[in-house]
Amino acid sequence: MSAAAIAERGDAGAVAGATTSRPVVAVEKLNHYFGGGEARNQVLFDNGIEIPAGQLVVMTGPSGAGKTTLLTLIGALRSVQEGRIEVLGRNLSQLGGGELVEIRRDIGFVFQMHNLFEALSAYENVKMAAQLADMPPAEMRRRGTGILERLGLGHRIDYKPRFLSGGERQRVAIGRALVNHPKLVLADEPTAALDRDSTRNVIDLLKQQTVEHGSAVMMVTHDHRIISSADRLVHMVDGHIMSDVVLHDALRICEFLRPIELFKALTPRQLTDVAERMTKRHYAASETVIREGEPGEEFFLVSDGEVDVIRADHEVARLGAGDFFGEVALLSGEPRNATVVAVNGVDTYVLGKSDFQTALATSQSFRDQLYRVYFMRH
Ligand SMILES: Nc1ncnc2c1ncn2[C@@H]1O[C@H](COP(=O)(O)OP(=O)(O)OP(=O)(O)O)[C@@H](O)[C@H]1O
Numbered sequence: 001m002s003a004a005a006i007a008e009r010g011d012a013g014a015v016a017g018a019t020t021s022r023p024v025v026a027v028e029k030l031n032h033y034f035g036g037g038e039a040r041n042q043v044l045f046d047n048g049i050e051i052p053a054g055q056l057v058v059m060t061g062p063s064g065a066g067k068t069t070l071l072t073l074i075g076a077l078r079s080v081q082e083g084r085i086e087v088l089g090r091n092l093s094q095l096g097g098g099e100l101v102e103i104r105r106d107i108g109f110v111f112q113m114h115n116l117f118e119a120l121s122a123y124e125n126v127k128m129a130a131q132l133a134d135m136p137p138a139e140m141r142r143r144g145t146g147i148l149e150r151l152g153l154g155h156r157i158d159y160k161p162r163f164l165s166g167g168e169r170q171r172v173a174i175g176r177a178l179v180n181h182p183k184l185v186l187a188d189e190p191t192a193a194l195d196r197d198s199t200r201n202v203i204d205l206l207k208q209q210t211v212e213h214g215s216a217v218m219m220v221t222h223d224h225r226i227i228s229s230a231d232r233l234v235h236m237v238d239g240h241i242m243s244d245v246v247l248h249d250a251l252r253i254c255e256f257l258r259p260i261e262l263f264k265a266l267t268p269r270q271l272t273d274v275a276e277r278m279t280k281r282h283y284a285a286s287e288t289v290i291r292e293g294e295p296g297e298e299f300f301l302v303s304d305g306e307v308d309v310i311r312a313d314h315e316v317a318r319l320g321a322g323d324f325f326g327e328v329a330l331l332s333g334e335p336r337n338a339t340v341v342a343v344n345g346v347d348t349y350v351l352g353k354s355d356f357q358t359a360l361a362t363s364q365s366f367r368d369q370l371y372r373v374y375f376m377r378h
């Protein structure tokens with residue numbers, strides 16, 4: 001991985017490997033105001049962003065920064081006052097009522113107020129969206145039930161919203177937004193009401209939309225774990241897009257490593273070096289990651305999911321996101337002193353033995369940190 005891990009805004013299309021085709025979203029010099037006269041309050045200032053097909057953009061920023069306002073403008077749910085927004089090649093300011101309805105139909109919305117039809121079951125709510133797209137009934141049934149099952153709602157297909165929990169309603173709304181494989185998905189904190197497994201499901205589904213259907217996804221979230229799936233991070237403060245970076249693997253790993261105690265000792269350069277040497281690896285539920293007695297060749301960091309550490313047939317620890325293992329054998333040169341098994345599906349970042357040793361050699365404080373944990377675990 002080259003040092004050019006960060007691509008500035010505007011290069012985004014090229015970096016994401018998109019062709020020269022037009023971006024799904026193009027925003028230019030966008031200002032927005034609420035209120036009028038004395039009370040007029042500017043909430044968006046000169047914002048610009050281009051989102052190519054296939055990109056999963058995660059937007060973060062403090063409350064009141066203008067994230068929802070920007071999303072609703074792009075979704076044609078609010079009128080553009082100043083500046084220009086083009087969505088799927090259409091300039092929103094030039095569209096009439098009917099055309100706006102049409103363009104909204106091409107967008108999958110997941111907003112905080114999920115607006116499910118109370119009189120309709122979960123499946124019927126999803127089906128409504130599919131009907132709008134003129135899908136043949138058999139295909140509608142297959143996709144509608146398929147997506148609800150993927151979202152863990154197979155047992156809730158015929159329930160009306162009032163019999164569903166907040167998180168279940170949220171997932172129905174997500175199913176409805178995605179059933180037509182829209183070219184653009186706008187999601188405002190789609191995982192806020194969800195537990196870990198549901199969050200994972202939703203993110204996987206959104207990721208799949210970008211990879212398999214070339215959808216662009218713009219998602220507001222405060223959930224740090226989602227960053228590991230993002231292609232790009234946009235940070236908004238006080239109505240301004242303050243930073244906008246396309247993440248390559250190394251940079252994404254860096255973002256993940258940065259808040260972890262063990263890696264705080266590293267300088268940004270050292271952190272990037274470690275991240276560039278790490279590879280991502282997935283383990284299925286119950287799969288063995290390392291086995292007691294075998295030689296230690298790799299160091300592992302859990303990025304999502306959980307593992308059980310088992311010694312002499314007893315579980316001694318359960319580790320989750322941000323935890324690491326495998327360092328003991330690498331530090332001592334002895335065989336693995338424990339077996340580690342994935343609980344559910346788990347994503348890890350893996351560092352090979354020699355790269356691990358290089359990292360140790362680069363930073364005294366990294367070494368100190370590791371030895372501290374090493375002795376605690378012995
Ligand atoms: N309908 C409205 N009328 C007047 N002011 C509004 C309206 N909606 C939002 N605002 C103001 O615009 C600013 C941006 O709000 P917005 O909802 O876009 O923020 P946000 O970044 O989505 O915040 P949060 O993380 O809390 O959802 C805030 O100062 C808010 O008070």
Ligand SMILES: [Mg+2]
Pocket residue numbers: 067068069188
């Ligand atoms: Mg908001």
